[in-house]
Amino acid sequence: MRTMNSYASPRLANLATWQLSRAAARSHRVLHEHLAAEGASGYEYRVLAALGDLGPASQADLGRAAALDRRDVTHTVRDLHARKLVIRRADPDDSRQMLVELTTAGAAMLERLDLVVDEVQDVVLAGLTPAQRRTLVHLLDKLS
Amino acid sequence: MRTMNSYASPRLANLATWQLSRAAARSHRVLHEHLAAEGASGYEYRVLAALGDLGPASQADLGRAAALDRRDVTHTVRDLHARKLVIRRADPDDSRQMLVELTTAGAAMLERLDLVVDEVQDVVLAGLTPAQRRTLVHLLDKLS
């Protein structure tokens, strides 16, 4: 909530799932605001990041790497393509697939977004020491 | 993601905000499924829980206790009222306010949902020891 009055009723405040979802909501809000300031959505960053890691990839692979449904990858890639941040070409080895690739502008955008996302980590984790941050990530990891 | 292939690209997997949002998404999915099986949405549980803690309360207070926008409280309360889980009456001391109150059926529903939500905690936190659960909640708390 924008106004974090921390009035939350005890029934809710005692739930781990409540704390988790509150923390994630706050984190999401900060991330979203910072990405929006650079003209990107969460899905767009995720696809760009996956492309940065994978290099040219099919949409199906992008979906797996960015944890996106393939229909959402379709929309996001169309969007990125319209903004000339990626190019698409047929895969010569598998004509079911499209190979998606970063353009120079796309790679530059990703570089900018990576910096923004790093800032977001600091904002979100501001209350924790480095050791606590590691512990948190480790525990969250065990939830999946 | 339904298919948790944990393929996530390193750029994403290294982000605390990513782990946080993945864990929260999973937790949310489990909670949503369990609540839906009892015929309730997340907003509905939150309002019922707030009523259980506060007793008769104005919609504004419910919004603060459940971290809901007051417009969303309006919709949720209308819904609960249509299902005879709450009653509404004018506050004699402040005619701007409506006092919302659990019916017997509403209290019974809340009792059932509380049990369901407790089960959800166990499902979501299954990978953690009790000490780790406390640590996690403590760290999440420091993020807000």
Next chain:
DNA sequence: TGATACTGTTGGTTAAACCAACGATAACCA
């Protein structure tokens, strides 16, 4: 070769979290 699986697309749905503007009422304080 025939069944099965995968790819990308069209065209949706739902929950959650937000927002502007309004009329009515209460609170504040000059």
Next chain:
DNA sequence: TGGTTATCGTTGGTTTAACCAACAGTATCA
């Protein structure tokens, strides 16, 4: 006391994220 400011609940929206069914085309495997 009167006038400003704040609060309450409502109408009527928006956006993001996360999902789904069904289809045609292509690859794979038995």
